[in-house]
Amino acid sequence: MTTTVDWRALREEFPTLRETAYLNTCSLGLLSNPSRQAVNRYLDLWTSYGAAAWYDHWMAQLTTLRQQFSRLVGCEETEVAIVPNISSGLAAISSSLDFSKRNRVVTTELDFPTVAHHFLAQEDKGVETIIVPSKDRINVDSRALEEAINDKTALVATSRVFFTSGQIQDVAYLADLCHRNGALLLVDDYQGTGQLPIDVKATKVDVLLSGGLKWLLGGPGIAYMYVREELIQSLTPTITGWFAHRDQFDFNLSYMAFKEDARRFEAGTPSVAAVYAGEAGLSLVNQVGPEAIRQRTSELTVDLVSRLGEAGFELQIPATPESHASITLLKSSEPHAVVKELSKRSIIVDARSGGVRISPYFYNSTEDNQRLVEALREIAKGSQI
Numbered sequence: 467m468t469t470t471v472d473w474r475a476l477r478e479e480f481p482t483l484r485e486t487a488y489l490n491t492c493s494l495g496l497l498s499n500p501s502r503q504a505v506n507r508y509l510d511l512w513t514s515y516g517a518a519a520w521y522d523h524w525m526a527q528l529t530t531l532r533q534q535f536s537r538l539v540g541c542e543e544t545e546v547a548i549v550p551n552i553s554s555g556l557a558a559i560s561s562s563l564d565f566s567k568r569n570r571v572v573t574t575e576l577d578f579p580t581v582a583h584h585f586l587a588q589e590d591k592g593v594e595t596i597i598v599p600s601k602d603r604i605n606v607d608s609r610a611l612e613e614a615i616n617d618k619t620a621l622v623a624t625s626r627v628f629f630t631s632g633q634i635q636d637v638a639y640l641a642d643l644c645h646r647n648g649a650l651l652l653v654d655d656y657q658g659t660g661q662l663p664i665d666v667k668a669t670k671v672d673v674l675l676s677g678g679l680k681w682l683l684g685g686p687g688i689a690y691m692y693v694r695e696e697l698i699q700s701l702t703p704t705i706t707g708w709f710a711h712r713d714q715f716d717f718n719l720s721y722m723a724f725k726e727d728a729r730r731f732e733a734g735t736p737s738v739a740a741v742y743a744g745e746a747g748l749s750l751v752n753q754v755g756p757e758a759i760r761q762r763t764s765e766l767t768v769d770l771v772s773r774l775g776e777a778g779f780e781l782q783i784p785a786t787p788e789s790h791a792s793i794t795l796l797k798s799s800e801p802h803a804v805v806k807e808l809s810k811r812s813i814i815v816d817a818r819s820g821g822v823r824i825s826p827y828f829y830n831s832t833e834d835n836q837r838l839v840e841a842l843r844e845i846a847k848g849s850q851i
């Protein structure tokens with residue numbers, strides 16, 4: 467399939483790219499002109515209306531934001547909660563679970579650490595956290611996962627895209643595996659949503675968390691949580707607050723009644739600047755479309771891998787282009803030094819243990835890849851880095 471997106475014009479919306487080869491979206495997506503304008507709009511509303519901005523504008527913007535996310539992942543607006551970060555969404559769900567009968571949570575060695583940290587902190591309460599190891603630091607063997615999930619498993623919490631290797635996991639298969647064992651599947655999709663299409667209904671995941679920081683171009687302080695409709699009312703969080711209350715503006719302290727939709731997993735006042743930046747980012751991603759984005763980032767990843775290979779660098783990447791999202795790990799014994807050298811040349815990537823992470827997005831070009839690989843050749847001067 468070919469697309470007619472004007473990638474050059476889109477690139478113009480990201481002023482950082484005028485000078486810089488920015489290849490680090492898996493760490494932080496770039497600020498776009500629309501997100502800057504949206505935050506300015508928020509500031510103008512604050513100036514003009516004061517507290518009335520809440521009722522006349524900001525509450526409506528929260529609804530628009532939920533709608534944008536629901537459109538992107540293929541669910542109803544009522545299945546979306548806005549939370550400040552992945553950890554808070556995870557906490558709202560985990561606080562809803564009864565670990566007395568099923569006390570096991572399964573995650574993997576390749577998942578972002580906040581997931582394991584959250585459950586390890588509940589060891590004293592009897593929660594058993596199983597961290598399935600990875601043999602190659604790229605992927606986790608599905609048989610090892612199958613063996614870890616049993617009738618004591620309450621939850622499997624893992625990523626669709628592993629944050630250091632770019633490996634894509636088959637979450638539909640995982641959802642089925644979990645459900646056959648009576649467990650729930652929570653997907654940390656911070657590295658997936660936006661750069662890869664997803665249909666949460668088709669995949670049958672129970673909970674999916676993502677946020678503004680990376681591929682959704684909204685910056686820090688905003689995350690989105692899908693919770694499957696049939697599940698919502700069976701979950702009652704104890705990490706909660708007045709935004710979850712059905713009668714939020716009654717200010718009645720004598721009872722707690724939860725909202726009936728996914729807003730029951732929200733807790734307190736959101737960061738409205740982040741709501742505006744996040745909505746503009748999501749709107750841009752929806753406009754371009756995740757299918758076109760995936761096509762573009764696949765092409766850039768294939769180009770990057772081939773240039774790095776030709777230059778003789780060693781990579782730690784998934785086995786096939788189909789299972790490789792737009793995160794490429796270049797093996798390096800001194801990744802921080804390499805990242806520093808590249809940044810002196812206005813080429814931005816980041817370091818993780820054992821490697822340099824390179825993550826082109828739709829606003830990048832093959833020229834950015836070329837600039838990176840030429841600089842790496844110069845830094846390495848004929849040897850490995």
Ligand SMILES: Cc1ncc(COP(=O)(O)O)c(C=O)c1O
Binds near residue numbers: 553554580625629655
């Ligand atoms: C896969 C993944 N999950 C979670 C996070 C961050 O979690 P939180 O929003 O709680 O800071 C990151 C990166 O910052 C990530 O890459």
